[in-house]
Amino acid sequence: MKLITKYNRINIVATIVVMLIASICYYFIVRYVLIHQLDNTLKVEEAEILNYVKNNNKLPDPTNYRDQHTSFEAVRELFKRNFTNVRLYEDRHHEDNIYRVLSFPVTIDDKLYKASVTKSEDEVEDLIEKIVLVTIGIVILLLLTLFIANRFLLRRLWEPFYNTLQSIKQFNFSNKQISPSQETDIAEFKDLDTAVNSMQARIIKDYETLKNFADNASHEMQTPLAILNSKLDLLIQEPNLNEFQTKQLQSMYDAMNRLAKLNQSLLLLTKIENNQFANARAIQLNILIKEKLNQLEDLIIAKRIHLSTDLGGKIVYMNDYLADILLNNLLSNSIRHNDDDGAMNILLNNEALIISNTGAVFSFDTNNIFERFKKGETSEGIGLGLAIVKQICDNYGFEISYFFREDLHHFKIQWAKE
Amino acid sequence: MHILTITINHGQSTCIVKVLIVEDEKLLSESIITCLRQEGFVCEAADHYKLAIQKIESFDYDCILLDINLPGGSGLDILNQLKKNKKLDGVLIISARNSLEDKITGLQLGADDYLPKPFHLSELVARITAIIRRRNSGGNNMLQFNELLIDTLAKTVSVNNKLVELTRKEYQLLLYFAYNKNRVISKNAIAEHLWGDETESAGNFDFIYTHVKNLRKKLIIAGCGDYIQSVYGMGYKFIS
Numbered sequence: 120m121k122l123i124t125k126y127n128r129i130n131i132v133a134t135i136v137v138m139l140i141a142s143i144c145y146y147f148i149v150r151y152v153l154i155h156q157l158d159n160t161l162k163v164e165e166a167e168i169l170n171y172v173k174n175n176n177k178l179p180d181p182t183n184y185r186d187q188h189t190s191f192e193a194v195r196e197l198f199k200r201n202f203t204n205v206r207l208y209e210d211r212h213h214e215d216n217i218y219r220v221l222s223f224p225v226t227i228d229d230k231l232y233k234a235s236v237t238k239s240e241d242e243v244e245d246l247i248e249k250i251v252l253v254t255i256g257i258v259i260l261l262l263l264t265l266f267i268a269n270r271f272l273l274r275r276l277w278e279p280f281y282n283t284l285q286s287i288k289q290f291n292f293s294n295k296q297i298s299p300s301q302e303t304d305i306a307e308f309k310d311l312d313t314a315v316n317s318m319q320a321r322i323i324k325d326y327e328t329l330k331n332f333a334d335n336a337s338h339e340m341q342t343p344l345a346i347l348n349s350k351l352d353l354l355i356q357e358p359n360l361n362e363f364q365t366k367q368l369q370s371m372y373d374a375m376n377r378l379a380k381l382n383q384s385l386l387l388l389t390k391i392e393n394n395q396f397a398n399a400r401a402i403q404l405n406i407l408i409k410e411k412l413n414q415l416e417d418l419i420i421a422k423r424i425h426l427s428t429d430l431g432g433k434i435v436y437m438n439d440y441l442a443d444i445l446l447n448n449l450l451s452n453s454i455r456h457n458d459d460d461g462a463m464n465i466l467l468n469n470e471a472l473i474i475s476n477t478g479a480v481f482s483f484d485t486n487n488i489f490e491r492f493k494k495g496e497t498s499e500g501i502g503l504g505l506a507i508v509k510q511i512c513d514n515y516g517f518e519i520s521y522f523f524r525e526d527l528h529h530f531k532i533q534w535a536k537e
Numbered sequence: 538m539h540i541l542t543i544t545i546n547h548g549q550s551t552c553i554v555k556v557l558i559v560e561d562e563k564l565l566s567e568s569i570i571t572c573l574r575q576e577g578f579v580c581e582a583a584d585h586y587k588l589a590i591q592k593i594e595s596f597d598y599d600c601i602l603l604d605i606n607l608p609g610g611s612g613l614d615i616l617n618q619l620k621k622n623k624k625l626d627g628v629l630i631i632s633a634r635n636s637l638e639d640k641i642t643g644l645q646l647g648a649d650d651y652l653p654k655p656f657h658l659s660e661l662v663a664r665i666t667a668i669i670r671r672r673n674s675g676g677n678n679m680l681q682f683n684e685l686l687i688d689t690l691a692k693t694v695s696v697n698n699k700l701v702e703l704t705r706k707e708y709q710l711l712l713y714f715a716y717n718k719n720r721v722i723s724k725n726a727i728a729e730h731l732w733g734d735e736t737e738s739a740g741n742f743d744f745i746y747t748h749v750k751n752l753r754k755k756l757i758i759a760g761c762g763d764y765i766q767s768v769y770g771m772g773y774k775f776i777s
Contacts, residue, residue: 341655350564352568369771417744
């Protein structure tokens with residue numbers, strides 16, 4: 120639910136409830152005031168009657184006007200002066216009307232009379248009715264105004280917020296762009312915008328630091344690796360090594376080799392991410408693939424892999440070093456993870472490059488196949504080959520995908536649309 | 538400073554090879570010096586920029602191993618200095634920063650080759666030997682071991698003056714052995730030399746065994762002595 124909708128809903132419900140309670144209170148207060156006024160009129164009449172009785176020592180004539188009349192009747196017992204409401208049938212309008220009646224005792228020559236002054240409440244009801252109508256009108260007008268104001272004013276007011284939100288959504292730390300500052304005179308949104316911008320700057324800075332750290336760490340590792348490597352190279356020159364020692368040395372070599380390769384791959388990934396291979400040129404892929412296959416011939420022959428190729432003349436614009444790595448990683452993977460006497464097919468055309476090969480089904484979730492350090496249990500690789508492939512494809516807008524079909528592993532690179 | 542002067546026989550030419558190692562990492566330069574002395578090279582070391590400049594201005598070297606990141610300056614500036622002084626020393630850049638730009642700049646400034654760290658000493662020896670032969674042999678591109686003759690220009694191999702048909706990989710392998718004669722070369726070093734970055738996987742060196750076996754067989758059939766020895770299953774050694 121949008122903030123505006125929620126706010127509007129609460130606002131309108133609250134307004135209606137408050138208005139309703141207020142109207143009821145208002146109604147009773149107005150009514151009380153008006154009745155009080157009516158009672159005062161009756162009291163004035165009472166005073167007049169009592170005055171008349173005092174002066175003339177007899178009852179005045181009963182009156183009967185349209186909305187006020189007085190009457191007298193003889194009573195035996197003394198009673199208290201009181202105000203009552205009575206409902207009386209009115210001939211003229213053929214309907215019941217409510218009347219306010221003031222009854223009070225009058226004594227003339229020791230005879231007790233009950234005097235009643237009756238006045239119609241019609242006027243009071245009329246007034247209340249009008250007041251209620253006007254009030255309802257005001258409430259409706261107020262609600263309408265509120266609704267429209269919320270709809271248009273709030274949207275305008277919140278605009279800087281939505282702009283900031285949009286800029287957060289579009290933020291991508293790899294392109295190092297801090298979103299532009301908002302023009303707003305609302306302090307909260309200004310604060311938010313400043314906070315978001317400084318957060319973005321901090322993220323970019325942290326990312327750079329982290330990247331530089333990885334880069335420097337990898338570089339710093341090269342020298343100790345070189346020292347280790349050279350010491351091993353010297354050690355194996357010793358003439359009196361026994362079998363046990365050589366086995367240990369070989370293990371050290373292999374571990375060294377893996378460490379060196381891992382380091383090299385991490386460095387390469389960082390460089391590709393940093394777009395350090397910017398210069399591109401037209402590369403004839405079919406020719407490059409043939410060259411690569413030539414270089415990998417030994418491995419293909421060693422595994423007796425049956426190779427079939429269908430290479431169209433596709434030209435891509437990319438850095439030649441990256442093109443070389445891209446093909447190398449895909450092709451050598453396809454050979455390395457292949458079965459002995461297996462099959463390998465390469466299809467190249469204007470839409471895509473598809474490399475498929477036989478080989479054991481992967482034991483892991485292939486959705487993550489392009490993630491770093493994702494590899495099968497039996498793989499001797501370091502798990503960065505496909506991550507590098509993916510990064511290169513991302514850089515050039517190629518779409519790489521993996522699927523398993525007809526007992527073959529397929530890697531497909533969809534070229535970017537021109 | 539100890540200067541060892543050894544006269545060595547590399548192929549047919551007899552010469553004293555002087556190498557300057559410009560590397561600030563003591564442990565690494567020690568290894569390099571030990572290895573190169575075993576090869577019979579005369580080695581000097583400079584572990585910072587100023588010393589390196591002094592040395593290149595005072596002496597001539599057949600080959601300079603040049604690290605790019607040095608205390609006190611950049612190896613690339615040393616290259617510039619060499620160029621300014623019109624020195625003909627061969628230069629092999631050894632750098633921890635395996636960057637294309639450094640490589641391109643280095644080669645443009647007149648370096649002969651570029652070897653990223655970490656490297657195998659056998660690879661280093663092969664590269665240095667190649668540089669020195671290219672510069673000093675004066676058109677002599679023959680490497681001879683008794684009946685075995687390698688023509689590094691035509692890239693051919695003959696035994697008793699009869700050509701031996703070798704594949705490209707077998708030829709590269711033989712040349713690598715020849716440049717590192719009497720040294721044990723690890724399988725890892727061979728794999729890296731022959732396949733470079735393509736060998737991501739460690740451990741599976743069957744294809745090296747196949748290549749060495751084929752090379753040996755071809756040479757023996759051609760009437761050549763069996764110079765390639767297997768060393769404890771860990772590597773190979775070329776003995777002449």
